[in-house]
Amino acid sequence: MGNGTNVLLMLADDMNYNTIGCFGSPVEDVSPNLDKLASEGIRFEHAHVSIGVCQPSRQCMLTGLYPHHNGAPGFDPIREDVTTLPEILREHGYYNGIIGKTKHCMPVHKFAWDYFEDTQNPQNCFGRSPYIYGKDAAQFFRNAKEAGKPFFLMANSHDPHRPFAGSEEELTRFFGFHTYASRTYQPEEAWIPGFLPDLPDVRKELAQYYTSCHRCDETMGAVLQALKDSGMEENTLVIFMSDNGMAFPFSKANCYLNSTKTPFIARWPRHIQPNSRNNTDYIAGVDFMETILEALEIQNPVLSDGRSYLPLLLGEKQTERDGVFTQFTSTAARRFYPMRCVQNKKYGYIFNAWADGETFYQNESMMGLTYKAMKAAAEENEEIAERVRMFHYRCREELYDFEKDPDALHNLAKDPDYGETLARLRNELGQEMRRSNDPVLPVFEQILPQWEE
Numbered sequence: 001m002g003n004g005t006n007v008l009l010m011l012a013d014d015m016n017y018n019t020i021g022c023f024g025s026p027v028e029d030v031s032p033n034l035d036k037l038a039s040e041g042i043r044f045e046h047a048h049v050s051i052g053v054c055q056p057s058r059q060c061m062l063t064g065l066y067p068h069h070n071g072a073p074g075f076d077p078i079r080e081d082v083t084t085l086p087e088i089l090r091e092h093g094y095y096n097g098i099i100g101k102t103k104h105c106m107p108v109h110k111f112a113w114d115y116f117e118d119t120q121n122p123q124n125c126f127g128r129s130p131y132i133y134g135k136d137a138a139q140f141f142r143n144a145k146e147a148g149k150p151f152f153l154m155a156n157s158h159d160p161h162r163p164f165a166g167s168e169e170e171l172t173r174f175f176g177f178h179t180y181a182s183r184t185y186q187p188e189e190a191w192i193p194g195f196l197p198d199l200p201d202v203r204k205e206l207a208q209y210y211t212s213c214h215r216c217d218e219t220m221g222a223v224l225q226a227l228k229d230s231g232m233e234e235n236t237l238v239i240f241m242s243d244n245g246m247a248f249p250f251s252k253a254n255c256y257l258n259s260t261k262t263p264f265i266a267r268w269p270r271h272i273q274p275n276s277r278n279n280t281d282y283i284a285g286v287d288f289m290e291t292i293l294e295a296l297e298i299q300n301p302v303l304s305d306g307r308s309y310l311p312l313l314l315g316e317k318q319t320e321r322d323g324v325f326t327q328f329t330s331t332a333a334r335r336f337y338p339m340r341c342v343q344n345k346k347y348g349y350i351f352n353a354w355a356d357g358e359t360f361y362q363n364e365s366m367m368g369l370t371y372k373a374m375k376a377a378a379e380e381n382e383e384i385a386e387r388v389r390m391f392h393y394r395c396r397e398e399l400y401d402f403e404k405d406p407d408a409l410h411n412l413a414k415d416p417d418y419g420e421t422l423a424r425l426r427n428e429l430g431q432e433m434r435r436s437n438d439p440v441l442p443v444f445e446q447i448l449p450q451w452e453e
Helices: 032-039 054-063 085-091 122-127 130-147 168-173 200-230 285-295 369-377 382-393 416-435 441-447
Strands: 006-012 042-044 095-099 115-117 151-156 236-242 264-267 276-278 324-330 336-343 347-352 397-401
Touching (some): 032 200, 054 085, 054 285, 085 095, 085 285, 095 130, 130 200, 151 200, 336 416
Parallel strands (some): 006 236, 042 276
Antiparallel strands (some): 042 264, 324 336, 336 347
């Protein structure tokens, strides 16, 4: 029946890995609660989700399967024959709960929730209220204690997903109202990630994003305080991640480093060394289910695409953790742009199966100030114009040297000096696609040279 350890999974919505202070953000006081959590546990510098968009990312975590294996490559429900983590935990006596983002675990009955709180509605401030999350979490913990069961709680903030706090988009989406935020950042306080240009409206939108991120941190702080007040903190494994990168051009809904790299923090009293850091090993969203089951000493009854990283949480060694495979298939609007990626500390290689020089890429970031500012600036600035063209059309292959170019600004796929590197990463990606029976494999094999066996 397992060892009775509780699990609290806290997820931000569309937060970039380097937004949090302990992961290098220079923005003042943006994440005090999460920084404190990191000081009490371990943070991973090379953690990734397996797919860079909301619903498929979460369903991948809770099934241990790549999206093309669980039946949900895009914004789809998983197949009925797929076994989920909450289903297994319920069989072992766990009390399961979800707060927020409930529509991103579908169909609902497959996720075996005992406590179910949808926050995407006016009465719950559209998932933007730290107070409500703290209240709901406290109720969940009381229920679990009264039931005499260990628990699994998935607490999903809607921040910093669009619409950002204080944005004009809020007025349209939230019936003419702005949501409340205790800390409002100004454009001059915003830090501009290297993959975006420093333009006035980019700064304005990033300030709104950081305001939303600060509120997300408060939400996570409220959930953690409720856990502490419950008296069950000492027997609870807490994991914090984001489901994907920020909703800006060249991040969310892509396969760039800024698309899938996630700010991963774990705390487990008496098991995880406080204030520790892993800057060596790669872990992925698809590994989450296996890791939790091993931590709880529960045998996984089904096959998985993932591999437990529990030894790494405990400060032990693990081999073959020097890279990660990630993917993307479709947007929430069901526009299909199949991408596959392999990356390590040195390089990142992306295969864009959809890129033919004519297909035009569209995603939600194009509704915001940043994309519009880039498009306007492109009329006079050729460097920005080239970035906009790249965003719109891409190319079949992309190769980046992360040591020199962590923001993926210079595609080296056609540089003869990197030919050997390109061939090696093609091979690695092809082998993984073949191993996982990836439906994009026939396109990959048809267009690219065959790799060596």
